[in-house]
Structures are given as C-alpha cells and as structure tokens.
Amino acid sequence: xxxxxxxxxxxxxxxxxxxxxxxxxxxxxxxxxxxxxxxxxxxxxxxxxxxxxxxxxxxxxxxxxxxxxxxxxxxxxxxxxxxxxxxxxxxxxxxxxxxxxxxxxxxxxxxxxxxxxxxxxxxxxxxxxxxxxxxxxxxxxxxxxxxxxxxxxxxxxxxxxxxxxxxxxxxxxxxxxxxxxxxxxxxxxxxxxxxxxxxxxxxxxxxxxxxxxxxxxxxxxxxxxxxxxxxxxxxxxxxxxxxxxxxxxxxxxxxxx
Ligand code: CO8
Numbered sequence: 152x153x154x155x156x157x158x159x160x161x162x163x164x165x166x167x168x169x170x171x172x173x174x175x176x177x178x179x180x181x182x183x184x185x186x187x188x189x190x191x192x193x194x195x196x197x198x199x200x201x202x203x204x205x206x207x208x209x210x211x212x213x214x215x216x217x218x219x220x221x222x223x224x225x226x227x228x229x230x231x232x233x234x235x236x237x238x239x240x241x242x243x244x245x246x247x248x249x250x251x252x253x254x255x256x257x258x259x260x261x262x263x264x265x266x267x268x269x270x271x272x273x274x275x276x277x278x279x280x281x282x283x284x285x286x287x288x289x290x291x292x293x294x295x296x297x298x299x300x301x302x303x304x305x306x307x308x309x310x311x312x313x314x315x316x317x318x319x320x321x322x323x324x325x326x327x328x329x330x331x332x333x334x335x336x337x338x339x340x341x342x343x344x345x346x347x348x349x350x351x352x353x354x355x356x357x358x359x360x361x362x363x364x365x366x367x368x369x370x371x372x373x374x375x376x377x378x379x380x381x382x383x384x385x386x387x388x389x390x391x392x393x394x395x396x397x398x399x400x401x402x403x404x405x406x407x408x
Pocket of ligand 1: 230
C-alpha cells in the first residue's frame with residue numbers, strides 16, 4: 152500500500168489530510184480507504200490533536216466519488232464489505248474528538264460528498280460541484296449519504312439529490328446548508344491557514360467539549376442534552392484552561408493554551 156494515498160501534514164496539532172490521487176480526481180479506492188484508516192489510527196492515539204482539515208490534491212477535485220473502475224466487477228458481498236469498511240472509517244473520522252473540516256476544492260461527488268458529510272462542516276471553492284450521482288450508475292450512496300445528507304440538508308432536498316443524481320454548484324450547496332462558506336481557491340488556502348491558527352490557538356479541552364456537547368446532544372432529548380451541556384460546562388472549570396482564558400481577558404493579554 153502506498154503511504155501517499157493520504158498525505159498527512161501537521162501544524163501544531165492541526166492535521167491536514169490530503170486525498171492524493173489527482174489523476175483519478177482523488178477517487179476513493181480500497182487503498183485510499185485503508186490509508187485513511189491508518190491515518191486515523193495515529194490521530195486517535197494523539198492527545199495533542201487540535202483539529203483535522205481534509206482536502207483533495209490538485210485544483211480540480213476534492214473527491215470525485217468511490218472508484219468506479221474498482222467497483223465495477225464487485226459481487227454483492229464484496230460491495231457490502233467495501234461499503235461497510237468505508238462507512239466504519241468515516242464514522243471514526245466523524246467521531247474524532249476535535250473539529251474535522253472539509254476544504255472542498257473541486258468535484259465533490261458520490262463518496263466524496265459522503266466524505267464531506269462525515270466532517271463537522273465544509274467550506275467550498277467556487278468551482279466545487281456537489282452531487283450524489285450514484286443512481287446514474289445503477290447504485291445508491293453506500294458511504295452514509297442516504298443518512299447524513301438528509302440530516303444536514305433535510306429529507307426533501309436529500310431525496311431530490313439522491314434520486315435525480317443532479318449536480319449542484321457551490322452556491323446552491325451554500326444555500327441548502329451543505330457547506331458553510333464559498334470562496335475562491337486562493338481564499339480557501341487563506342481560510343485553511345486562518346482555521347489552523349484559530350483552532351490551534353483556542354483552549355483544546357474547551358473545543359473538544361464544544362464538539363462533544365453538539366454531537367452527543369443531537370442524539371438526546373432537549374432536557375438530557377441541556378444536562379449534558381451543564382456537565383461539560385462545569386468540567387471546563389475543573390481544568391487549567393478556564394483560569395488561563397479568563398485571567399488573560401482580565402489582564403488584557405492573549406491566553407496561552
Ligand atoms: N472513479 C474512478 N475514476 C474516476 C472517477 C471515479 N469516481 N472520477 C473520475 N475518474 C477518472 C476518470 O476516469 C479519468 O481517468 P482517465 O484520465 O484515466 O480517463 C480521470 O479521473 C479524469 O476524469 P474525467 O476525464 O472524467 O474528467 P472530466 O473533467 O471530464 O469529468 C467528472 C469530471 C464529471 C467528475 C467525471 O470524472 C465523473 O463524472 N466522474 C464520476 C463521478 C461519479 O459518478 N461519482 C460517484 C461514484 S459512485 C460512488 O461514489 C458510490 C459510493 C458508495 C460506494 C459503495 C461501495 C460498494
């Protein structure tokens with residue numbers, strides 16, 4: 152397995168993962184999924200992780216889907232195993248205790264859109280194209296798209312996209328809430344640098360607590376979720392970060408987390 156299928160760069164605990172198959176528009180084959188799983192083995196073991204940014208190599212694609220050439224001759228059992236393996240890997244990515252952000256720099260189709268949906272939020276360059284075109288190939292999304300897309304954009308819009316297979320541009324993706332912001336490719340690089348600074352500079356335990364509160368709370372009724380928030384809020388006062396953050400404010404200096 153080539154270790155380069157996913158490139159890993161670390162800047163002070165903010166790790167950038169780049170899907171690196173630009174000649175195939177970064178299509179997800181079994182090698183890429185295995186490389187992503189291997190990268191996650193490392194990331195999950197790190198106590199100093201602050202955030203993860205995911206993008207695609209080159210200027211044309213984030214990820215243009217699962218690899219169609221590899222998928223074409225799979226049996227039903229092989230397809231189930233591959234989809235199961237990819238789903239489990241994306242679940243691990245989603246479950247990282249730090250923010251995971253998709254920097255969508257071009258085509259974001261099929262499994263690529265499902266990868267972006269497994270991230271906490273996504274931003275896109277203005278040339279990005281989104282879609283779940285699986286029905287055009289005689290299949291349905293298999294990396295979580297039928298489940299995460301309706302949770303992000305609502306069931307009607309998700310059904311529109313997964314049953315027509317139509318592609319949408321970055322501005323429509325913004326309008327339906329699939330991405331948070333749209334910018335030029337150059338600005339996307341600036342945004343990545345800004346996020347690296349912001350997420351690398353904030354209190355790491357507070358950032359983890361904020362993600363945990365949102366993620367775990369969404370699976371609960373409001374009263375239980377509010378109780379969870381209270382516990383996680385109180386926990387902030389049991390560590391050093393709260394004292395440092397509030398002392399820095401009072402002393403008119405930058406906090407050192
Ligand atoms: N798989 C494999 N190769 C791909 C893929 C892909 N998904 N997308 C692009 N490529 C390859 C092309 O074959 C081409 O290779 P080559 O140069 O060797 O001919 C190279 O990338 C460049 O692509 P194009 O020449 O087609 O570039 P264009 O600019 O003309 O078109 C498109 C770009 C519109 C993105 C076009 O490539 C395209 O339509 N790609 C396929 C998009 C798609 O249908 N994606 C969904 C795939 S299905 C899926 O993701 C299911 C997920 C669940 C799987 C469950 C597992 C069992």
